[in-house]
Amino acid sequence: MEVTDLRVALFSGNYNYVRDGANQALNRLVGYLMRQGAKVRIYSPKVARPAFASTGRVVNVPSLPLPGRGEYRAPLGIPGKVRRDLREFGANIFHVSSPEILGHRAVTLARNWGKPVVASVHTRFETYPRYYGFAFLEPAVEAYLRRFYRRCDAIFAPSESMAQVLREQRMSYDVGIWTRGVDNELFTPARRDMEWRRSIGLADDEPAIAFVGRLVMEKGLDVFAETIDLMAQRGTQGRIVVVGEGPAREWFEKRLPGNAIFTGFQRREDLGRAIASCDMLFNPSVTETFGNVTLEAMASGLPVVAANATGSESLVEDGVTGRLIRPGANEAFAQALRLYCEDKGARDAAGRAGLAASERFAWDRVNQELVDGYLRVIRLREAGGLPRSKAR
Template sequence: MATGIGAIDLAQMALRQGLAIPPHRAIAGTAGSDDHGGIYPGSAWTVVPGVQNVPDLLAAMAAGEVRAGGEDGSVEKMATTGFRIIAGATLSGERPPAHQTPGPDVSHGRSAEAEKLIEYMPLLATMTGAQVRSPLSTRYEHQVARALLGSGSGFPVLGVLRSVGSFVDAHLYIAPYLGVHGYFGRERQQTRALRRELFPDRSRPLKVGLFVDELDEIHGVATMYQNLERLAAGSRDDLLRIVRCGTGDGGDAICLPALATVPMPLYDGRALGVPSLLDVLDHVAGEDYDVLHFATPGPLGLAAMVAGMTLGVPIVGAYHTEFGTYAQVLSGDALVAEIVEVLVREFYERCAVVAVPSRSTAEALEGRGYQIDRFEVLRNGVDTLLYRPDRRDETLRQELGGGRTLLLYVGRVSREKGLTGLTNSYLELRRRRDDVHLVIAGDGPYREELEARLGTLATFTGFVRGEGLARIFASCDIFAFPSTTDTLGRAVAEAQASGLPAVVFGMGGPRECIRPGTSGFVAAPGDEAGFMARVEELVDDAVLRGRMGAAARAFAETLSWEAVLDGLIDLYRDIVTVPPPSALTSVPTLASVERRAEVATPVA
């Protein structure tokens, strides 16, 4: 290539870069340097077979005969080089300008932690890369854990804000590594773009990291992603990997260690693991993911977002919970709710795509000022093999309600679920008739108070899952779901698959989990009397109940796990513009309708 460049080419290249036109008429040879002034010599080169011309070289590259030689660069090497440069400047009494400093800010007003780090620079400069990283990452981890000690209960992010100074200072110790990760991330993305340009027809499998903050049997979102991962592993080349944080059995998921824990919003006694940002960056860079997808804006989701932004990897954020609304209900403080809303909005506005469970959720976010470039609607779904009408058990019906028509609620037993209104309406109904009985399956902080109010007029099953829950669904008659804060309405879809007509409010995701007037009824938001009137209509008309139940089952059967995965893979490929492997060429492209594609999403 070099021998084909003449004086005119050299002049044009120089002018393009704003350089003086060189006197040379040809290029005699090429070389490069990565030694940073001799502090850390580079040792990488390209090995090619004996070639005589440019076509031979390109043919060797296309055939995969060209390889890298020597030793690759790394985050640790470059960070160590930066420490040595700073140490040399410190020892000579100089302070390098900010643009040459890979570490913390050394300008006026340095924090005590920054001063301490600079003081240790000469010592750090004498160590190898691994020796330098160990004490710095340990100090960072201790600082983060200490900052989160007083996070308290409720919404942990508010506790973090009270210690924001200590939290930011902690990250000074790993700042050089974050900066260098960013450099390598940009280089990697440029290489991928060049590869796609040079070889547009060459297919390659996708690799997606699915970051889920809480991964156990009560977390419906986590269960959904686990099922997607298993289906992808068994049926196609694309790789979806679940990543979690903490200890315990995560199945096939990758588990990153937790530096600390913070209380899990809405779930008393449960905690979320807080990962090391450096560990998350190392993992994402090492796995070379094409896309990062986080399930919730928790500590792990936040770390995944920062990693994606740093490394230049596209981010898909899933919006499953109305955090601002929950904060208002649980705290009773409008200011707390507004703070949570602002933080959540900042989080999602940095995503390439925000996946929402319903059109109404997307419209609500836009109405609240969220500046989202692209929404994708992921429709609700259900495991129709687990939840089905033939699990109906007459003995269980007698145990639950003594042969009465059974109204069922399944979900968290908490005030924000609209259970106060349901209880009031139900008690009024029972004053007029004795042929109905309420069954509440689930647990939560509101259960004790509801049990005291309802007494023998209701049956509380506690937390149930799997086949036991499926039997309860099929053995009841009408599903009453009064929540207006749910974005997904997973239990509504499970009820439909079990052959139960559902009554929901026309707000949030649940209204999109039924076919109004066909498989259930939708009441106006806030109209508790109208809600219970629809329930009573189904109680009085067994024929209508049966017809709607059959329609509900038929509606649930239109969803499939394969459709979910196909849609998600199409979405990921659309984001990164990666051509699909030949095995996927028959899969239809995800259609966008007014910037929102509708994809069936499984619910376990």
């Protein structure tokens, strides 16, 4: 089988109605598949005003707003009309991108129809309960995820560190890698703009510590704020620049120093300019499976201080392109940021190293790795292979 023989049915709970790294990666994948001659159809909730234009044809699936997080929608399953469309399309592989109701129904349908099915892993859902006071639920969530992923022929992690976690959690017997790429035209040191810095109130010699991403508690906003408090107690000079929007913005604004700068949501060239115009990225999140913003900051020539967790540990080389700090070690986070605030030479050296390291993450190359995975799974199924959970 060749790539031109592929007919991929992609199931996503959020393909383009909210902008985040996961759905942007899925849209890039669809674009790459289509350029290679593959056929793709996407099954996802649709909204009147999506965050960005979708790549490929999207078939709407019924959904409801997610309680407490109305910007997201919960797909309700695969009704008869959508099943008929699937049969007409004639998919030879199903790809599910999230373990909600739509994903479960898609896996069940694929198994009933005898089609291979793969899953891509985009976030560490089992870590979310701890940010909302329900840490005791983590084992149950992990068991739920294990049941979902084990019903797939294979799963794909965005980093080797995340793949190792999935193996240790016994999520699948076949764990591959579909990493993420970076657009080196959008994210480059050349987009650094001193006039833009001045326009938001940054002095030319004032170190800017960036937070980039959706403002939700699971991104480690509490750790970020506590670390900045520790720096202030020791007199370290530096300004916080928050690039992004989200439901926790009001909490974050109250929790950070009064001179923190909130740029709001930025996209494409504006996002590239905002990142390159800062001086370092602080990413304390432990929920990432890859860390798109970490790679984008590296491509922009910024050192990265990050939690030593899945995703970041596959990108950041400790002491070379930035610092990897044990999650929860807020004093160590503060010391690392203090170094880059006070030592421009160390900051510049780490930024150059990060830029060099980012050059190996070309989008076409990483998407071809997943295409190769599709073809391998289909060949295995044609040779009589089955998901291990079904064969037992």
